[in-house]
Amino acid sequence: MSDKPHLDRDHALHLFRQMLRIRRFEAKCVELYQAQKIRGFLHLYDGEEAVAVGIMQMLEPRDAVVATYRDHGQAIARGVGMGPIMAEMFGKRQGTCRGRGGSMHIFDRATRFYGGNAIVGGGLPVAIGIAMADKELRPGAVTACFFGEGAAGEGAFHESMNLAELWRLPVLFVCENNLYAMGMPLEDAEAETDIYRKAKVYRMPGEMVDGMNPITVEAAARRAVDSIRAGNGPYFLECRTYRFRAHSMFDAQLYRTKEEVELWKQRDPLARAEAWLRENHMVSDEEMQRVAAEVDAEVEAAVAFAEAGTLEPVEELERFTLMDEVPQ
Amino acid sequence: MSDKPHLDRDHALHLFRQMLRIRRFEAKCVELYQAQKIRGFLHLYDGEEAVAVGIMQMLEPRDAVVATYRDHGQAIARGVGMGPIMAEMFGKRQGTCRGRGGSMHIFDRATRFYGGNAIVGGGLPVAIGIAMADKELRPGAVTACFFGEGAAGEGAFHESMNLAELWRLPVLFVCENNLYAMGMPLEDAEAETDIYRKAKVYRMPGEMVDGMNPITVEAAARRAVDSIRAGNGPYFLECRTYRFRAHSMFDAQLYRTKEEVELWKQRDPLARAEAWLRENHMVSDEEMQRVAAEVDAEVEAAVAFAEAGTLEPVEELERFTLMDEVPQ
Amino acid sequence: MSAPRSNETKPVRMTYREACRQAIREALASDPRTFVMGEDVGLYGGCYAVTKGLLEEFGPNRIRDTPLSENAFVGAGIGAAIAGLRPIVEIMTCNFSLLALDQILNNAATIPHMSGGQFAVPLVFRMATGAGRQLAAQHSHSLEGWYAHIPGIKVLVPGTIEDARYMLKAALADPNPVLIFEHIVLYNAEGDLDPSVTDVDIRAAKIRRPGRDVSLLTYGNSLPKAIAAAETLSVEGIEAEVIDLRVLRPLDNATIFESIARTRRCVIVDEGWRSGSISAEIAARLADEAFFDLDAPIRRICSREVPIPYAGHMEEAALPQTAAIIETVRGLVRPR
């Protein structure tokens, strides 16, 4: 099967739009955090949009996604509504998790989005299990498991990689390698800094991808997903990317220079996508403005939805601690 | 530096004697287990003697050892007295750990023998820390960390390997690969069954060694220890060996065939060493008998020591739960 | 649970181990979504031989041997449960479950609530617990009472053949993560199974021996010790009521309080370390909600607060024993 992404105008514009939706959503989150509408830990996806957007192009409704606390990008690209995500961060009942989870814990049953895990590496074993169940119950379904390069330090990473390959499970491991784990530079954290090489020691196919370009990510995702759906077991993608903003809202960024950040911003996936569209005369200024306007409207609508939301009554506090039944 | 072990008669006989000490000690343990003098879990080293004996040839008093619940062989080869080990298994006050540890938990301060850890993989992080301290306090000292191939499944293995290489710690990782973890065949447990290859992904030097021959193990240990003492960081040795007896005293061995066991017994390190000594006319029958007699006498003395031992008064039960001071 | 019928049916004698095995076999036979996953559950036949023979009967897909990767296979069980299977995850002993505690607490016990009820985690964790076989500190912990601190899970402690046989069925029918702790010393215990009983109520504690003078609250391998103590005390004219807690989370307050209201005296026997044990929680509830029902101090008989030692005499001294129960009750109750 060809691994060339179909690069027609519509698709290119679609990728741009998806990335812009994330970018603008995150910008709004910063605003609302400063306005104290959003509280707790907030981890933003600016700079990494091409990864989630590129990967999601290959996923179907039957597929599953496991994410981390830095989960807005994956959720939005997967198709979780911006409104419920924003309402969740407002702590409202209309949020994806009725306000119980917040920014780090977006869950959405409709899109098989299994969270938002805030224990680094904690999502990998869960992804293994989802893939085990899918192999039995939903043949052909793929579980895309996102995690940062910092997760490679955890034992859970090692154990999960081995199980996935040993049992030939349909898992797409997506390492968002943004070079830092909070303030920990990759070269200070790992004896082997090419994360995709770690896959090899489990006899798992893996490759490194330019995570600043949705086209290359999508192309790699196609190779990976085709291989997984063909029954060849798991596949590992290391997406080299960069976090434009601080790790969270409490980060003085003492561990990296402004110059380094600026250098990476020159590879901004949105700017590059826009430039590419314009150079190839695929879009007019009007169209670009229309796209931006539509995205801004969507974000504003999400904020309005969140604002209009109501608070879960505290009488409901203990609800769902123990479930009365298994949701179908 | 040459990595040829000096193969003179005395050394060859020494290696044989060391292995025989372990073999006869374990045989006695079986007897005493059946006589219910030894209780609890008992894991024997028969068949694997060449590993511990080969490695210990390169260790000096300043070096440290971390072992597993299958620890009689390492302890005896390291120079821990048979008497205290046996007394420990008798649950006597004169045991290495005053009867608190038993067979799985031999500790001995004098020889820097840091146990006897019965959590698979649990000893590796501890070995990392001992090496950290030695790097500061005892430059040149090496920590030999023994573990079975089953430990490679644990996250602790992965985390420890990375830390050791990342921080260039003086750790000699010794994987006793006897092909089974209890009843779990290696090929069912690991996607990559060559354990030494796992070292490569941490950029750590590693090799596979014939663990049924003390000479080859010693030669590899020399390469490894020389490299570690030279400050090149950790080194990994996978010693391919085989467990002649059941995993513990509760094991029907449903997972392997008698034929397989017999095949491996043809590579019995003791038989081969003895044959080699005889073929090269290095020992007479009398000498071999004398060695055997001396070893048997040592084992009998150990049993007598254990028998003569006394029980720790139960009033001492809580002693050492919290220490009053740090032993010097 | 359904009351035993007249002796039209003969009791069946079996071991606790066999009861555990039959429970698993029944679960596998009755629900295709169920499978067993853990270390040495298959080829080896189970560390304590509970799953012996099941690999041959159900095949490697339903009896899945795992590598030594507690954290990952426990997490995998959680993921499989969320996605529609009904795993029975065996952790060889509770001592090793510490390696998987992050998955149990931060995921299994948390995801249903944290996701706003979108996902349930219906699975069973089975693990061996307890001391008494001279396995030393790293193989002798009793952590069931400790686990009972965690919201979002249920904790069961079968102390009889009947509970070993039927608790699993109820646990698998529950939409929540259920931890079942099987005591290593009980595996060889034999008992009669009433064929007319086919279910047990995992919400309720059970009075194993009625009595008027003092309530002995206990579970697991301390249950036979408490019953033995009660028999001895009975000869002296002290009638102890023995209550098998059976479920440590959520605790069955009703049965406990009702008993104390009658006996007005309480001794709790628990193999966990004393400080912060389940016996502490029970005592605290009584000291709050049943304070005026109590005529005497609440006594606790627990394990001594030490890593359980190997030597037989020291291990014995470290664990709750029948003699201590008798002594303690004598100190609380004057014979009539």
Add this chain to the structure above:
Amino acid sequence: MSAPRSNETKPVRMTYREACRQAIREALASDPRTFVMGEDVGLYGGCYAVTKGLLEEFGPNRIRDTPLSENAFVGAGIGAAIAGLRPIVEIMTCNFSLLALDQILNNAATIPHMSGGQFAVPLVFRMATGAGRQLAAQHSHSLEGWYAHIPGIKVLVPGTIEDARYMLKAALADPNPVLIFEHIVLYNAEGDLDPSVTDVDIRAAKIRRPGRDVSLLTYGNSLPKAIAAAETLSVEGIEAEVIDLRVLRPLDNATIFESIARTRRCVIVDEGWRSGSISAEIAARLADEAFFDLDAPIRRICSREVPIPYAGHMEEAALPQTAAIIETVRGLVRPR
């Protein structure tokens, strides 16, 4: 501890965070065997900025950033302590410590006893604990009371600037593993440090406010809430004695019992989940050894038994609050 001298010395104002930092700086300066190891303690400046600036001052060998490998670096701390160093191991929050619990329980707490006293494990684990900043379930546990179940370790819970400043010194002087839990809400708390005080006694609880009518036993971030409640109650004529437990293992029975003997009433406030909390252990000890001193039921105010939710109003409802303390005391004590 040495009594404050006359005001020849002026009190120094600082935050709890700064007090923690000065304690670490003092330890590093005074003992070359001491070093700090943990995630983001160096370059980043510490997740809660406690170690900020120390990398520059002491260098990467004494302030050691670790990869995300809780199990291994905690075990490494244990090995380093056994072999002669005095590590201060920072686990970013107690929620992540579950990944290292095997090393803490099966090695740190066990090796001294299991080795027959041949080896001690003299090290300090520092970790952030508690809720109140809307960090949601996986970042809001209060596990200090749970850890207090484990024999072989000590558990400290600094609730004041002074304790944050001086407990570390005493912990490092102790030959045993000591866990120090710092509450995330307290880091920004400010207070005065009496320069004449240079040591604190980590064996003793402390009466923070004397009172005759009821004893409020608490610690950590519940301490300011208990004191606020006591002030309000005082206006109503109820004098509550507020005891800061300070050390959860081993508990200071003497101070607790002495207070109860005077007040004859007890309310325990604890941010841990109620079932199996440290408050349960204290209530159980009182219900046993101080039974006849008590005139009223022992009340507990703990966290609700749920994964702590993100939403502010639900998080607040899940945690012990001053109003609940006041209500509870009113229900126990009639004003004089």
